[in-house]
Each structure stands twice: as structure tokens, then as C-alpha cells.
Amino acid sequence: MTTSDFIDTIQHGDSLKVLPKLSEASVNLIVTSPPYADSRKKTYGGIHPDKYVEWFLPISDELQRVLTGDGSFVLNIKEKVVGGERHTYVLELILALKKRGWLWTEEYLWHKRNCAPGKWPNRFRDAWERCLHFTKDKKFKMNQDAVMVPMGDWAKTRLKRLSDNDSRRFNSQAGSGFGKNIANWVGREMAYPTNVLHLATECGNKNHSAAFPKELPSWFIKLFTDAGDVVLDPFAGSGTACVAAHELDRRFIGVELKDEYYRLALENIDEAMAEPAQRKLI
Amino acid sequence: MTTSDFIDTIQHGDSLKVLPKLSEASVNLIVTSPPYADSRKKTYGGIHPDKYVEWFLPISDELQRVLTGDGSFVLNIKEKVVGGERHTYVLELILALKKRGWLWTEEYLWHKRNCAPGKWPNRFRDAWERCLHFTKDKKFKMNQDAVMVPMGDWAKTRLKRLSDNDSRRFNSQAGSGFGKNIANWVGREMAYPTNVLHLATECGNKNHSAAFPKELPSWFIKLFTDAGDVVLDPFAGSGTACVAAHELDRRFIGVELKDEYYRLALENIDEAMAEPAQRKLI
DNA sequence: GTTCCGCATGAATCGATAG
DNA sequence: ACTATCGATTCATGCGGAA
Numbered sequence: 001m002t003t004s005d006f007i008d009t010i011q012h013g014d015s016l017k018v019l020p021k022l023s024e025a026s027v028n029l030i031v032t033s034p035p036y037a038d039s040r041k042k043t044y045g046g047i048h049p050d051k052y053v054e055w056f057l058p059i060s061d062e063l064q065r066v067l068t069g070d071g072s073f074v075l076n077i078k079e080k081v082v083g084g085e086r087h088t089y090v091l092e093l094i095l096a097l098k099k100r101g102w103l104w105t106e107e108y109l110w111h112k113r114n115c116a117p118g119k120w121p122n123r124f125r126d127a128w129e130r131c132l133h134f135t136k137d138k139k140f141k142m143n144q145d146a147v148m149v150p151m152g153d154w155a156k157t158r159l160k161r162l163s164d165n166d167s168r169r170f171n172s173q174a175g176s177g178f179g180k181n182i183a184n185w186v187g188r189e190m191a192y193p194t195n196v197l198h199l200a201t202e203c204g205n206k207n208h209s210a211a212f213p214k215e216l217p218s219w220f221i222k223l224f225t226d227a228g229d230v231v232l233d234p235f236a237g238s239g240t241a242c243v244a245a246h247e248l249d250r251r252f253i254g255v256e257l258k259d260e261y262y263r264l265a266l267e268n269i270d271e272a273m274a275e276p277a278q279r280k281l282i
Numbered sequence: 283m284t285t286s287d288f289i290d291t292i293q294h295g296d297s298l299k300v301l302p303k304l305s306e307a308s309v310n311l312i313v314t315s316p317p318y319a320d321s322r323k324k325t326y327g328g329i330h331p332d333k334y335v336e337w338f339l340p341i342s343d344e345l346q347r348v349l350t351g352d353g354s355f356v357l358n359i360k361e362k363v364v365g366g367e368r369h370t371y372v373l374e375l376i377l378a379l380k381k382r383g384w385l386w387t388e389e390y391l392w393h394k395r396n397c398a399p400g401k402w403p404n405r406f407r408d409a410w411e412r413c414l415h416f417t418k419d420k421k422f423k424m425n426q427d428a429v430m431v432p433m434g435d436w437a438k439t440r441l442k443r444l445s446d447n448d449s450r451r452f453n454s455q456a457g458s459g460f461g462k463n464i465a466n467w468v469g470r471e472m473a474y475p476t477n478v479l480h481l482a483t484e485c486g487n488k489n490h491s492a493a494f495p496k497e498l499p500s501w502f503i504k505l506f507t508d509a510g511d512v513v514l515d516p517f518a519g520s521g522t523a524c525v526a527a528h529e530l531d532r533r534f535i536g537v538e539l540k541d542e543y544y545r546l547a548l549e550n551i552d553e554a555m556a557e558p559a560q561r562k563l564i
Numbered sequence: 565g566t567t568c569c570g571c572a573t574g575a576a577t578c579g580a581t582a583g
Numbered sequence: 584a585c586t587a588t589c590g591a592t593t594c595a596t597g598c599g600g601a602a
Contacts, residue, residue, distance in 0.1 A: 084420040086386050091373040104368050106405050111393055111478055119474055122424060123388050127476030138366040142404060151594085191594065192401055194409030196393055318575060363577065398576045399593030407593080408576070482596070483574075493575060 003027070003066070003230065003253070010242065010254040010269060012262045015234040018255045019062035027066045027253070028141070028229035031220050031241050033076040033211040037089055049082055052089040053096050059234065060097055066232065070141045072224040073102070076110065076212055078129040084122060094132065102134040106195060110216060113200040131197070131216070146222040148190040210240045217241035221248050239265030243272045285309070285348070285512065285535070292524065292536040292551060294544045297516040300537045301344035309348045309535070310423070310511035313502050313523050315358040315493045319371055331364055334371040335378050341516065342379055348514065352423045354506040355384070358392065358494055360411040366404060372412065379416060387422070388415040388477060392498060395482040413479070413498070428504040430472045492522045499523035503530050521547030525554040 003026035011018045034056065038046030047055050063073060079090040098104055108131035115127045202213030221231055221244055231245035236254030238261060245252035246269070254269075256262040285308035293300045316338065320328035329337050345355060361372040380386055390413035397409045484495040503513055503526055513527035518536030520543055527534035528551070536551075538544040 084385070084387065086389060088377060088380065088386070091376060094373060095370060098370065103366070104370070105366065107368060109391065109393075109410050111391075111480075115476065119426075122420070122422065123477065124426070124474055125476045127478045128391050138404070140404065144401075144403075144406070192406055194397060194407045195405065196409045198393075315575085320575095360575080362575095366578085396574085396595035398574055399595080400576050400578085401592055401594095402577055402579095405577080411575085484596095 006253045007251045010265045014257050015059050015255045022066045025068045027232045028071045029225045030063050030232045031074040031217045032233045032235045034235045049087045049089050053093050073134040074220045075132040105135045106133040109196045111198045151191045211237050214240050214244045217244040236265050237261050239268045246272050288535045289533045292547045296539050297341050297537045304348045307350045309514045310353045311507045312514045313356040313499045314515045314517045316517045331369045331371050335375050355416040356502045357414040384416040387417045391478045393480045493519050496526050499526040518547050519543050521550045528554050
């Protein structure tokens with residue numbers, strides 16, 4: 001068994017047992033939102049906050065093994081409130097991962113535009129989550145141009161420029177230069193984003209609530225992989241990251257332990273792969 | 283000497299030597315932005331990242347002593363990049379403060395709308411900073427209603443004040459999922475905020491550059507103190523937090539070591555206190 | 565009196581160069 | 584080898600002069 005046997009599939013099982021079957025340095029990006037810590041033990045799969053780091057470390061070692069040297073590992077996570085305080089397991093996890101050899105390259109933020117309402121006497125609604133970016137090497141693959149955002153109202157700017165100072169330049173290239181000129185302007189009207197992603201929480205287009213909106217994995221997939229690369233989600237949940245990878249012409253491998261999520265992920269992936277080749281323009 | 287001798291003054295000196303003169307449990311809120319870690323030693327006061335925690339802890343002990351039981355300590359800080367990685371001194375500081383008895387109640391975020399430019403092969407512009415909220419007790423003073431936002435008015439005013447050009451720039455990033463979508467705020471009367479503060483850095487228009495915009499300390503002062511309460515900034519810098527406290531009818535104590543900043547803080551405070559009682563509506 | 569455009573500048577970071 | 588310094592890169596913002 002090698003990684004190629006798992007391409008474009010969701011595996012039903014424990015990541016700790018599935019990941020060893022993958023080949024070394026065969027995955028270009030890992031993007032995942034692991035089960036959050038939960039002090040209630042009644043729910044299957046809930047990990048106690050105090051045990052979170054020791055639970056995650058063996059899995060992280062496998063992730064490090066399967067990741068390519070220029071690959072990235074994006075971990076979407078947020079600490080729970082325990083006893084009125086923020087628990088420190090995420091901080092401890094970062095420190096522990098560094099000790100295991102991961103580089104903590106950056107901490108991106110997901111700023112949730114519409115988050116669940118709620119009011120407590122000692123805190124407000126939690127409107128952000130961490131997207132920790134780990135790499136194996138200081139040099140890694142990063143396609144910054146793939147996530148550029150338009151700076152302004154493109155049409156307005158274009159028309160305005162066309163009417164005044166750029167008209168001379170435009171005329172000089174009349175006949176053959178229009179497209180070229182516009183392309184230049186487009187380039188200038190695009191800006192690189194920051195390390196804060198301001199996205200709405202996608203409460204699930206279907207009957208289920210995804211852990212994160214599809215735009216979140218999409219953004220990191222565009223940023224850290226090329227078409228054809230392999231994207232791994234070791235806690236696939238409803239398969240959002242895998243669907244995102246497929247839609248972006250990347251290959252995916254998902255792993256999910258829980259029956260209910262596994263079946264849901266299969267449904268979502270089947271639906272995504274059944275769609276004809278009319279992909280969204282990105 | 284007691285705390286009352288320091289009310290509404292900026293002290294010129296080292297917090298480690300000034301704070302012991304304050305009375306126990308005499309300060310209702312500490313809001314500060316300490317000198318950031320800096321590996322370059324040329325600037326007086328730059329603390330090496332590896333020494334940051336041990337430098338800060340003795341000061342934090344004094345802060346804990348002077349804070350009231352229901353008081354809050356808000357620490358605005360952000361880790362530097364060292365050798366291509368995020369340094370971990372802030373994480374270690376949180377863990378160390380907890381060991382000293384502080385409760386890490388919440389992590390608010392300052393999402394900087396305009397942040398310093400830059401383009402690098404391995405990261406984007408850094409657009410956020412931490413505002414760590416520590417308390418001495420699970421029960422603390424919190425006036426949630428004081429920071430409710432009149433959403434409709436705010437959006438209207440904001441949109442009205444923006445020129446077309448600015449409006450285009452402001453809205454430009456909304457469509458792609460980055461930046462603030464103003465349309466979300468229209469039509470709602472009042473709402474509690476989240477734990478993310480979306481503020482612009484006050485840049486350049488004045489003759490000095492404040493570490494944080496006045497709105498940042500103002501927000502926490504309104505939230506965690508009543509009128510007449512004492513606000514302490516042990517690293518006063520240009521005195522922004524002290525000015526904010528004075529404008530909100532709170533009393534303030536500032537401490538600043540560096541000559542240049544101390545004089546600047548004096549100027550700003552004098553100016554603020556000279557103003558007649560026509561306070562800005564907040 | 566408005567609106568618009570140009571421009572300086574900021575709690576930045578990297579890579580190269582110099583000592 | 585290691586540290587310190589400098590230049591290049593880059594965009595939101597507000598101010599001031601121009602139209």
C-alpha cells in the first residue's frame with residue numbers, strides 16, 4: 001500500500017492507524033480542524049483538554065513523516081473555556097510541536113464574520129479561531145499570487161483611468177494593446193491579503209454544519225499547493241477540505257473515524273465528483 | 283507615599299521601581315502595551331525575545347499586587363518573527379503568568395485594518411495583535427452595556443463620512459471575503475460586540491505615532507471600569523491610555539522610562555487636561 | 565466650497581552585505 | 584560562523600494642494 005492507493009478517497013478509521021500506510025513525503029498540504037477538546041467524556045471522540053497534547057503528538061509525528069519537505073501543515077483550532085478561563089492546551093501544543101521539529105511559521109486568523117450569538121457575564125461572543133501554520137523547512141511552497149484580492153472597484157477604476165491620464169497611453173497602443181493594457185491594470189489593482197481571513201461561518205449548505213467554511217481550506221489550498229498536489233485532512237469531518245481540494249483540481253485524502261461523519265463526507269465527495277467539469281472560476 | 287499621590291500623573295522611571303510605591307489593591311484596570319521584544323540592542327529598552335519572560339515576570343507580580351480583586355489586566359502584545367518563525371515568548375509568558383496566579387480569562391484580538399506594508403516570500407502582512415485579558419478572580423467588573431455598538435448609526439455615519447474614493451477602498455476587500463462588510467451592520471440598533479476589535483492604526487496624521495489607537499484602551503476602560511476608577515499604564519509610551527482614561531472621567535497613572543516618550547506623554551496629557559469639559563461622545 | 569489626486573509614512577520582514 | 588545594518592518591497596490612511 002502506498003499513498004497512491006488512497007488518492008481521492010475518504011478512509012474510515014483512526015488517523016493513527018491509517019496514516020502509517022501512506023508513503024513518506026507524499027503529501028503536499030495538510031489542512032484540518034481536529035476534534036476540539038471536550039471535558040465531557042460522554043461524546044465519542046471528545047478528548048479531555050488536559051490530555052489533548054499527548055493525544056495529538058503521535059498523530060503529528062505521522063503527519064510530519066508523510067509531508068513533503070516544502071509542504072505545509074495548517075491547523076485550525078481554538079481553545080475552550082474551562083472554569084471561566086481559556087485553557088492552555090493550544091499554547092502547549094504549539095510548544096510541543098516545535099520540540100518535535102515543526103517550525104511555527106505563522107499564525108493566521110479566521111475572523112468569523114457571523115458567529116453564533118451568545119452572551120455570558122464575563123465574556124463576549126468568540127469571533128475568531130487560530131489557523132496555525134507549521135512547516136518542515138524555512139523554504140516552502142507558497143503561491144501568493146493565487147490568493148490576491150482586488151483592491152478596488154475594478155470597473156470604476158478602469159473607466160476613470162481610461163477617461164483621463166491613461167487615455168494617452170491607451171491611444172498609443174490602439175489596435176492591439178487594449179487587452180494587454182487592461183491586464184496591466186488588473187495586476188495593479190490586486191493586492192496581497194494579510195494574515196487575517198475574514199470569512200462568514202458557513203452553517204452548511206446541507207443538513208450539517210461544517211467545522212469551517214469551504215473558503216477557509218480553499219484559501220490555504222490555493223496558497224500552499226499547485227494543481228495535482230495531494231491534500232490530506234486527517235480529521236475530515238464532513239469532508240469540506242476534501243471537496244475544496246477536488247474543486248481546485250488537487251487530489252485529496254481524507255480520514256474520518258466517526259461513522260456519522262464518514263458517511264456524510266462520502267456523500268459530499270460523491271456529489272462533488274459527480275459534477276461535470278464546469279468548475280468555478282477562481 | 284500611596285497611590286493617591288500618583289493620581290493623574292505620568293511618572294518618569296522604571297515600573298519595577300515605581301510600582302512598589304503604589305498601595306495594594308488600589309488600581310482597577312491595567313491596560314498597557316509593553317516594549318516589544320527586539321533582538322537589536324541598539325535601542326534603549328529593547329528586550330531580547332529569549333529574555334522577555336524573565337524580564338516581565340517581576341513587573342507582573344507588582345501589577346498583581348496593586349490591582350483590585352475585581353480588576354482586569356489587559357496586555358497588548360504580539361510576537362516577533364525570528365529566523366522565519368514566530369517566536370514563542372508570548373505563549374511562554376501566558377503560561378508563566380498563570381503559574382504566578384493570574385487567570386487567563388480571555389484573548390481579545392485587535393484586527394488592524396491598516397497595517398504596515400510588505401511582501402515576503404513566506405508570509406503576508408501581519409494584521410492582528412493579541413489583547414490578553416488576565417484577572418485575579420473569576421468574578422470581575424465588566425460593564426458589557428458600556429461597549430454596545432449602535433450598529434445602524436455607526437454604519438451610516440461611517441459611510442457618510444467616507445468620500446467616494448475612500449468608500450471604494452473600504453468596500454473593496456469585502457467582496458472577496460477579506461475586510462469588513464459594512465452592509466452587515468446596517469439596520470441593526472444595538473448589539474454586543476465580539477472579542478475582536480476591528481480598528482485602524484492611528485498613523486501619521488499627528489506628530490507622533492501611538493502604539494495603539496486611542497479606541498483600543500478606551501474600549502477596555504469603558505468595559506472594565508466605572509467613572510472615577512483608577513487606570514494604570516506601566517509602559518505609558520506617548521500616554522495614549524492615560525489620555526483615554528482622562529477623557530472617560532477615569533483617573534490615571536502612567537509610568538514611562540524613556541525620556542523622549544515621557545516628555546511626549548506629558549505634552550499629550552497636558553493638552554488633554556487643558557481641554558474644557560466638552561468631551562467627545564463615545 | 566467640493567471633490568479628487570498625490571504623497572509621505574507606519575510596533576514589518578527578508579536577504580544581502582559588511583564587520 | 585555570527586551579528587548588525589541597510590535597502591527593497593508594499594498598501595491603507597489622512598492631509599494638503601489642485602481642479
